[in-house]
Amino acid sequence: AQSVTQLDSQVPVFEEAPVELRCNYSSSVSVYLFWYVQYPNQGLQLLLKYLSGSTLVKGINGFEAEFNKSQTSFHLRKPSVHISDTAEYFCAVTSYSSYKLIFGSGTRLLVRP
Amino acid sequence: DTEVTQTPKHLVMGMTNKKSLKCEQHMGHRAMYWYKQKAKKPPELMFVYSYEKLSINESVPSRFSPECPNSSLLNLHLHALQPEDSALYLCASSPLGGRALGTYEQYFGPGTRLTVT
Numbered sequence: 679a680q681s682v683t684q685l686d687s688q689v690p691v692f693e694e695a696p697v698e699l700r701c702n703y704s705s706s707v708s709v710y711l712f713w714y715v716q717y718p719n720q721g722l723q724l725l726l727k728y729l730s731g732s733t734l735v736k737g738i739n740g741f742e743a744e745f746n747k748s749q750t751s752f753h754l755r756k757p758s759v760h761i762s763d764t765a766e767y768f769c770a771v772t773s774y775s776s777y778k779l780i781f782g783s784g785t786r787l788l789v790r791p
Numbered sequence: 792d793t794e795v796t797q798t799p800k801h802l803v804m805g806m807t808n809k810k811s812l813k814c815e816q817h818m819g820h821r822a823m824y825w826y827k828q829k830a831k832k833p834p835e836l837m838f839v840y841s842y843e844k845l846s847i848n849e850s851v852p853s854r855f856s857p858e859c860p861n862s863s864l865l866n867l868h869l870h871a872l873q874p875e876d877s878a879l880y881l882c883a884s885s886p887l888g889g890r891a892l893g894t895y896e897q898y899f900g901p902g903t904r905l906t907v908t
Contacts, residue, residue, distance in 0.1 A: 712896055721795075721881055722834070722899040729894075768833055776893035777847050781833035 680705040682771050684782035692790050693761055699754040699785045701743075701769030709771050711752040712779070713743055716766045725767075728752065739763070764789045794818075795900035797882050803906045806872060812903045814865040814882030822888040823865045824897065825857060826881040834881055840865060841888030872907045879904055 681704045691697045703709060710729050714722040726737025733745040743754045752769060769782040795816045804810050814823065822841050826834035838857045839847035845857060854876075856868040865882055883897040 710893065710896075714899070719904070721797075721901040722883075724896050724898065727896045772893040774891070774893055777839050777841075778836060778893070779897055784831070784833055 680709070680771050680773065680776070680780045682769050682780055682782035684767075684769055684785045686785050687783070688786045688788060690788045690790060691759055694758050696757050697755065697759050697763075697787065699767050699769075699787065701752045701754065701782060703750050703752065703769075703771045705750075705771060705773060707773045709773050711743075711745060712770045712772075713737065713741070713752075713754050714768045714770060715739075716768065716784075718765075722768065725754070759787070759789050761789050761791060763787055795882055795884055795898050797880075797900035797903050799903060800901070801904045801906075803908060804869065804872065805908055806874070808872075809868070809870045811869065812867040812880055812882075812905075814867075814900055815863055816884040816898070817863055818884065818886075818898070819862075820884035820886050820898070821862065822885045822892055823859065824883040824885075825865070825867050826883065826899075828879040828881055828902070838867075839892070841892060846888070846892075869905075872905075874907050877905055877907045 683702045712727045713725040716722050726735045728735050728745045736742045766784050770779045772779045798813045825837040828834040837851045840859045843859045858866040879902045881902045882900040885897045886895045
């Protein structure tokens, strides 16, 4: 069985500061990893994905994440956040022949001026 | 184009009503999904269609009835819902179905905000 843990339910940060949102996963097989962002009253938008290859993945809106197999982590980072980055961020995991995308509980990023 | 569209955006229905939610994608994706999302929670999977056939039903009550008329369309028919069914209903699609279901990312629509009175 697979699981995802997002330890931080909320991360407050000042505008233009760097941010890291943490994601750890558990799986007995090789995984595919994703970060999604959800703005208020909207659907989920794919930020970035790790399927294979380079462990440093760059996504949209200046976000990047690093897959660390030994630490079973896929933390999301941005060097300088904007007010518009305020949203809910979900980490998710799946694997080949698994029909289910397993989501973490989400982290609310709150960017303050 | 990585767009999934959903209609209506908002829906208010009584417990005796029958209504339908519609989802459409024109990316040629062969897997489509329905999710339910309550406030401040991650989406919960309801149904998976793979190559236009229902392949997964996550023990969803029969008052929710999915339908896949063709490879681009997915409907969710609602009947005799309860107030606790009020939620954001999300549709998603991904490129491949069958054994490759988990191989690719899912693309989500904007959702339908459903309120049951």
